[in-house]
Every structure is written in C-alpha cells, then in structure tokens.
Amino acid sequence: MAASENNDDLQSALRLNAELIETVERLQKANEQLREELNLYRSKLFGRSSERHVEDDSQLHLFDLGVQQAENDDVEDGEAIRPRRRRRKKKSEKLPDHLKRKVIEADVPAEQRSCLCCGEEMPIVGTDISNRLDFIPAEFFVWEIHRHKRACCKCKESIAQVPAGEEPCGLTTPIPGSDYGFGVYTQLIVNKFADHLPLYRGEDIFARAGMLIPRNTQFGMLANIAALADVLVELMKSRIVSGDVLGVDDTSVRLQDISLPGKMRTARFWLYRGGEDHPYNVFDFTESRGRDGPAKFLRDFHGHAVVDAYGVNDGVYLGAQDQIFAACCNAHARRKFVEARPNDPVAAARALAFYRGLYKVEDRVREASAADRLELRQNESVPIMNDLHDWLLQMNGDRRVLPKSSIGKAVRYALNQWDELSVFLGDGAIPIDNNATENELRRLTIGRKNWLFVGSNRGGRVAATMYSLVSSAARHHLDVWDYVDDCLRQLASGSTDYERLLPDVWRKEHPESIRPYRDAEQKTRRLTTQQRRVRRREARVA
Numbered sequence: 001m002a003a004s005e006n007n008d009d010l011q012s013a014l015r016l017n018a019e020l021i022e023t024v025e026r027l028q029k030a031n032e033q034l035r036e037e038l039n040l041y042r043s044k045l046f047g048r049s050s051e052r053h054v055e056d057d058s059q060l061h062l063f064d065l066g067v068q069q070a071e072n073d074d075v076e077d078g079e080a081i082r083p084r085r086r087r088r089k090k091k092s093e094k095l096p097d098h099l100k101r102k103v104i105e106a107d108v109p110a111e112q113r114s115c116l117c118c119g120e121e122m123p124i125v126g127t128d129i130s131n132r133l134d135f136i137p138a139e140f141f142v143w144e145i146h147r148h149k150r151a152c153c154k155c156k157e158s159i160a161q162v163p164a165g166e167e168p169c170g171l172t173t174p175i176p177g178s179d180y181g182f183g184v185y186t187q188l189i190v191n192k193f194a195d196h197l198p199l200y201r202g203e204d205i206f207a208r209a210g211m212l213i214p215r216n217t218q219f220g221m222l223a224n225i226a227a228l229a230d231v232l233v234e235l236m237k238s239r240i241v242s243g244d245v246l247g248v249d250d251t252s253v254r255l256q257d258i259s260l261p262g263k264m265r266t267a268r269f270w271l272y273r274g275g276e277d278h279p280y281n282v283f284d285f286t287e288s289r290g291r292d293g294p295a296k297f298l299r300d301f302h303g304h305a306v307v308d309a310y311g312v313n314d315g316v317y318l319g320a321q322d323q324i325f326a327a328c329c330n331a332h333a334r335r336k337f338v339e340a341r342p343n344d345p346v347a348a349a350r351a352l353a354f355y356r357g358l359y360k361v362e363d364r365v366r367e368a369s370a371a372d373r374l375e376l377r378q379n380e381s382v383p384i385m386n387d388l389h390d391w392l393l394q395m396n397g398d399r400r401v402l403p404k405s406s407i408g409k410a411v412r413y414a415l416n417q418w419d420e421l422s423v424f425l426g427d428g429a430i431p432i433d434n435n436a437t438e439n440e441l442r443r444l445t446i447g448r449k450n451w452l453f454v455g456s457n458r459g460g461r462v463a464a465t466m467y468s469l470v471s472s473a474a475r476h477h478l479d480v481w482d483y484v485d486d487c488l489r490q491l492a493s494g495s496t497d498y499e500r501l502l503p504d505v506w507r508k509e510h511p512e513s514i515r516p517y518r519d520a521e522q523k524t525r526r527l528t529t530q531q532r533r534v535r536r537r538e539a540r541v542a
Contacts, residue, residue: 033404035343095131140211143171143181174492175224180213182492185225186485188218193466194480196443198451223458226465228491233468235498236280237272237297244303245275245327245429247437248294251445254453255287255460264453267460269444269467270294273437275429276370279504281440281471285460298324304423306434308332328420330358331433336410344407347395351410354388362432363529374428382425389418443471476503482513 113121149161174185191202199215206213240246248270255267270284270293286293298305304327334355341348361380365373395401395411402408414421424430444467454460473483487501499505507514 029402029404032402095133099133138187138209140184140206140209145171172489172492174228174488175221178221178224180221182485182488184213185221185488186481188213188221189225189466189470189484190481192218192222192451193447193463193470194474196447196450201450219455219459219462222466223462225488226462229465229469229487232487232491232498232501233282233465236274236468236472236502237282238300239278239502240272240274240280240282241298241301243275243278245306245427245431246301246303247271247273247306247431247434249273249308249434249437249441251441251448253444253448253460255457256453256455258456267454268293269441269460269464270297271437271441271444271471272297273440279472279475280502281468281475283444283464283467283471285454285457285464287457304427304430306431306437308434325423326420327423327430328417329434330355330421330424331435331438333410333414333417333421336413337407340406340410343405347401347407348410350391351388354384354391357384358432363526365428366526368428370428372428374426377425377428385422385425388414392418440471440475443467443474472503476507477515477518478503478507478510479513479515482510486510 107124108122115122147162149159151159171181173180174182188202191197191205192199197205199218202218203213203215250268250270252266253269254264257263257265265287267285267287270286272282272284274280274282284293284297302323304325306327306329308329334352337348337351337355341352358381361376361384365376368376392411392415395407396415401411403412424432454463469484469487470480473480483503483506486506490497490501500509
C-alpha cells in the first residue's frame with residue numbers, strides 16, 4: 001500500500017516536473033520573442049533608418065548565387081575598409097547666367113587717378129569682376145487697372161468705355177471675380193504641397209511680404225483651384241490605368257471628425273504611380289483603408305499592380321482575378337531580414353546576400369529597355385531567386401527556427417508571397433520593388449509632420465489633387481512653380497488641349513523649366529556608387 005502511494009507520488013512529481021519544464025520552455029520562447037520585438041522597436045526609434053547591408057564576397061560563393069562577385073563591405077558597422085580619400089580642391093561655384101545682375105562701379109578715388117610721374121590722368125585699362133549672390137524677399141504687387149472712359153465733348157452724344165468684366169492685355173484671374181492673380185495662387189500651392197508648409201505658416205510668410213491672407217481664405221482658394229485642375233488630374237489617372245504596370249501604396253492621416261468636435265479618425269492617402277509609358281503620380285483620398293477606394297480607382301485597370309502584402313491590397317487584386325495581378329515588393333521581403341539581423345545575424349546575412357546579388361543585376365539594367373532588362377533577369381536573376389527559394393524552404397523546415405522569431409517571420413513572409421515576389425522575372429517592365437512609389441509617398445508624409453491632420457473630407461480631396469500636380473511635376477524634374485503657374489493660366493483661359501499640360505509633354509516644350517541639378521544628382525549618385533565599389537575591390541586586392 002505504501003509502495004503504491006509512493007509510486008503515485010513519484011508519477012505526480014514527474015508530471016509536475018514535465019509541466020514546469022514545458023512552462024519554462026514556453027516562457028523562454030516568449031521572452032526571446034519579446035526581446036526580439038524590443039530590439040526591433042529600439043532599432044526603429046534610435047537606430048539608423050538606412051537598410052543598407054554590407055556583405056563579404058565569400059558569402060556569395062558559399063551560397064552559390066551564380067552571379068558576379070559582390071564587393072566586400074564587411075559585416076560589422078564601423079569595420080568597413082575605408083581607402084584613403086584624396087582631398088578635393090575647393091571649387092568656386094559659378095553663379096547662373098540667367099540671374100539678374102546689379103552692377104556696382106568701384107573706381108580709383110579721384111585724387112589717385114593722376115600718374116605719379118607725368119601727372120596725366122590715367123584711363124581705365126582693365127576691370128576685375130567678382131560676383132556675390134544676394135537675396136530679396138518675395139513681395140506682393142498690385143495690378144492697378146485703369147479702365148478709361150471716352151466721350152464726345154462736342155456733341156455730347158457718344159460715350160465708350162472698357163467693360164468692367166473685360167481684362168485688358170490678357171490680364172486674367174484663375175477664378176472669375178477673384179482679387180488674387182495667378183502668382184498668389186501658384187505660390188500658395190507651392191507653399192503647401194511642394195514646401196510642406198501648413199496654412200498658418202503660409203499666412204505668416206504672406207504677412208512678411210506685406211499682405212495678410214487668412215487661412216480660411218487660403219483654403220477656399222485651394223479648393224477653387226483644385227476644381228479647376230481636376231480635369232488634368234483625371235487625364236493623368238486615365239493614362240495610368242490604361243497602362244500595364246502601376247505601383248500602389250498608401251499612408252494614414254488623421255481626419256478631423258466634423259460630427260464629433262475635437263475627435264480624430266484615421267483616413268488614407270493612396271498613391272498610384274504610373275509605369276514608364278505613363279509617368280504620372282496620382283493621389284487619392286479615402287476615409288478608410290477599405291478596398292472601395294482602390295477598387296474604384298482601378299476599375300478600368302488591366303495589368304500588374306506592384307504592392308505590399310497587406311490584406312487590403314490583396315483584396316484589391318483578388319477581387320478582380322482576371323483583371324489585376326499582384327507583383328509584390330521585394331524590398332518589403334528584404335526588410336524583414338534586415339529587421340531580423342540583430343537577433344540572427346548569420347541567417348539574415350545569408351538572405352541579404354541573395355538580395356544583394358539581385359539588386360546588383362537591377363543596377364545594371366536600370367537604364368535598359370524592358371526587353372534587355374528581361375533578358376538579363378532571365379540569365380542572372382532567375383538562378384539567384386531559385387537558390388533563395390531553396391534556402392527559404394530549408395529554413396522553414398529547420399526546427400531550430402522558431403515560427404514567431406524575427407527570422408522565422410521573415411522566412412514565412414517571403415514564402416507566402418513567393419509567386420508574387422517572382423513576377424518581375426517574367427516581365428522587364430515590372431520593377432523588382434515598389435521603392436519608387438514609397439519614396440514619392442514620403443512627399444506627403446513630410447507634409448503630414450507639419451500640418452498634422454486633414455480638416456475635412458473636402459480638404460483631403462483638394463490635397464490629393466494638388467499633390468498629384470506637384471508630384472508629377474517633380475517626377476520630371478520640372479520647376480514646380482513654372483509648371484503649376486502655366487497649367488493654371490491655360491486651364492483658366494478655357495484651353496481644352498489638356499494633352500499639352502501633361503508634365504512629360506510640357507517638359508519638351510519648356511526646357512528652360514527643367515531643373516538640371518536633379519538629373520545631375522542622380523548621375524552623380526550612380527557614379528559615386530560605382531566608384532565606391534571599385535575602391536573596395538582595389539583595397540581588398542591590396
């Protein structure tokens with residue numbers, strides 16, 4: 001009897017011990033997961049925002065990528081090989097010829113103009129010219145229109161005068177009856193949507209220039225202009241959805257709820273970025289992240305939408321399986337491994353090495369045609385993607401990789417979206433990622449940090465129209481002020497030749513309004529990247 005009781009006690013103790021071990025293991029896994037999440041949040045708050053990853057060339061051989069060797073950046077931050085850089089000679093910046101010159105004559109004092117030897121006055125034999133850039137704050141001016149009246153002073157029977165509604169010398173306003181000219185409207189748009197200034201700051205800027213324009217007046221002006229420009233934005237939209245490829249992304253914004261004073265709710269701005277054949281950016285505003293807005297916008301679109309893997313985006317194209325096909329963003333998949341790097345550096349480095357090989361191919365085909373891009377992808381990117389897929393399957397089957405760990409989540413994310421992540425391999429017109437759309441959406445997020453919220457649904461729609469104009473102009477490196485001003489003048493004059501106002505067409509007719517320094521910046525950035533890679537190879541050989 002006693003032995004039986006002792007045996008029961010032993011069995012109970014063993015079961016309790018097993019339960020405790022299981023509990024400890026579960027808590028350890030949960031603790032590890034929480035630590036990973038904490039490290040991720042700390043990294044996002046205090047770490048570098050750059051996702052740049054540096055790899056060892058030998059990794060690419062170990063992973064059998066079948067691509068050209070990548071340059072060695074070293075795996076630890078701060079340990080990268082830094083070849084000695086030559087000091088560049090300081091260059092004096094040449095001031096543009098188109099700037100207005102104000103000449104100041106600096107001559108020798110009168111008492112020093114006589115020759116010390118013969119006493120004759122010395123003529124000017126040369127002039128040294130130096131330039132100094134200065135700035136005059138913007139200022140308002142008033143068009144004072146004098147409408148003359150004429151009458152016969154002899155018989156006093158005839159009288160003639162310019163009609164009150166007729167604008168002389170082509171002087172018109174964007175909105176009939178408005179007291180403000182095109183320059184004021186254009187500057188208001190540039191302040192708000194190109195320079196990201198809230199209306200109250202614009203109010204201060206205008207006041208410093210000599211004229212106070214209240215915020216409510218500014219919004220009314222923007223709303224009227226948006227109604228005028230809607231037809232041009234609709235044309236851009238129709239061109240985008242007529243293409244085969246577009247990028248889609250969205251961001252949240254706080255919307256003031258008029259029905260509940262002081263309360264805010266979440267609305268969305270969507271960006272639809274046209275492909276190379278239809279290079280326009282069109283914004284849309286919706287009160288939620290539901291599929292109704294994108295489904296309406298993409299109703300006539302047949303092709304591939306480059307998106308992230310968020311469920312609502314899935315709903316956009318899954319709701320039209322024979323019409324819209326998804327091409328998922330590889331930058332999102334890569335980002336998951338960047339986030340996993342602090343907790344599992346070896347596995348993350350291996351995944352990032354695959355992506356490094358893919359993006360090296362993309363760098364080489366950036367300026368190529370779609371056909372040439374497709375050919376190189378088939379030859380070099382397909383083997384890399386196949387190796388990456390094999391490695392992901394291997395990692396997914398490894399019991400040591402916890403499903404809820406950051407590396408486990410990254411692996412499952414890539415596998416779940418694999419078909420969509422691989423779409424770019426079969427079409428040279430489809431980008432490898434949606435970075436171009438994300439980067440352009442930052443224009444709005446920068447503004448959001450300043451103006452904080454949208455005051456109404458109408459305000460959101462007005463902002464979407466204005467951002468579409470400004471963003472599309474910036475995409476073509478146009479002077480936003482020149483482009484918007486001319487568009488307003490053409491639209492207000494009743495012109496229906498909207499084709500000429502599309503930014504890519506307008507650019508050809510107005511080369512003087514192209515900002516060449518933006519093109520130069522892109523070329524310099526690419527050249528710098530190439531030179532950095534060459535220096536690394538040279539340093540490694542040495």
